[in-house]
Amino acid sequence: MVSAVTVWERPEPPERPTPAPLSRELIIRAAIRLADADGLAAVSLRKVAGVLDVGPMRLYGYIATKEELLDLMVDDVYAGIRPTGDSWREVLLALAELTRRAAHRHEWFADLLGGRPQLGPNALARGEAVLTGLQGIDVDDVMPVVKAVNAYVVGAVRREITERRAERATGMNESEWQRTHGPYLERTFATGKYPALEKVIRDAVHWDVDETFRKGLDYLLDGVEASLSR
Known part of the structure; x- marks a missing residue:
C-alpha cells in the first residue's frame, strides 16, 4: 500500500522571476482574507488567484485542490x-x-x-x-x-x-x-x-x-x- 504524500511534504516549485511572486504562504494569506471577509463560500482557487493577480493555473504548482487549501488555512490558524x-x-x-x-x-x-x-x-x-x-x-x-x-x-x-x-x-x-x-x-x-x-x-x-x-x-x-x- 502506497501512502499519500501530504501537501506539507510536497516541495513548492522553485522561485522564478515573474511580475507577481507566489508562494504557499501568500496563497494561504489571500485565502484567509477572503474567508474572513465573506466566509468559506468566497474561497476558491480562482478567486485566490485573482487576489494575487496571477493565473489560476499557477496555483496548482503549490496546491493541488481546494481541500488542500482548506487544510493549509486551518493549520495556519493552529499556529x-x-x-x-x-x-x-x-x-x-x-x-x-x-x-x-x-x-x-x-x-x-x-x-x-x-x-x-x-x-x-x-x-x-x-x-x-x-x-x-x-x-x-x-x-x-x-x-x-x-x-x-x-x-x-x-x-x-x-x-x-x-x-x-x-x-x-x-x-x-x-x-x-x-x-x-x-x-x-x-x-x-x-x-x-x-x-x-x-x-x-x-x-x-x-x-x-x-x-x-x-x-x-x-x-x-x-x-x-x-x-x-x-
Missing part, C-alpha cells in the same frame, strides 16, 4: 493555539480559550473545526503542547479527556458563531429578540404546559456568552478531575 500551564487543568483551559478566540477571529474556522485531519506542522505542534501539559494523567486517559474538551469547545463555539451570524442577518440582538418573542412565550407559559422551562427562563441567572462558556467548561473539567481522582 496561534499553543496552550501552556502549570497543571493539566490550566493547559486544557488554555486550549479551550485559545481555540475559541481563534474561531471568533476567523468565523470560518468554526465551520471546519473537528472535520479535517490535523496533520499539519502547526496542528501537530498544538497536539504536542497539549499532551506535554497532560503528562500527569494516565496515558490511557489522555485522549478521552482531550476529546471531551475538544467536543465541548466545538459545540459551544459553533453555537456562538451561529448566533452571531443570525444576529447580523436579522439585525436583531438578544434584547430585541426577547422583546419580539416575549409575548409569545408569555402566552405559551400561561397554558401551564411548560412549568420547568418557565421557571428557568423567569428565575435563573442569565449568564453572558463568555460566562456561559467558562461555566460549562468548568463543569466538564470538574467532572474530569473527579473521575481521575477515583
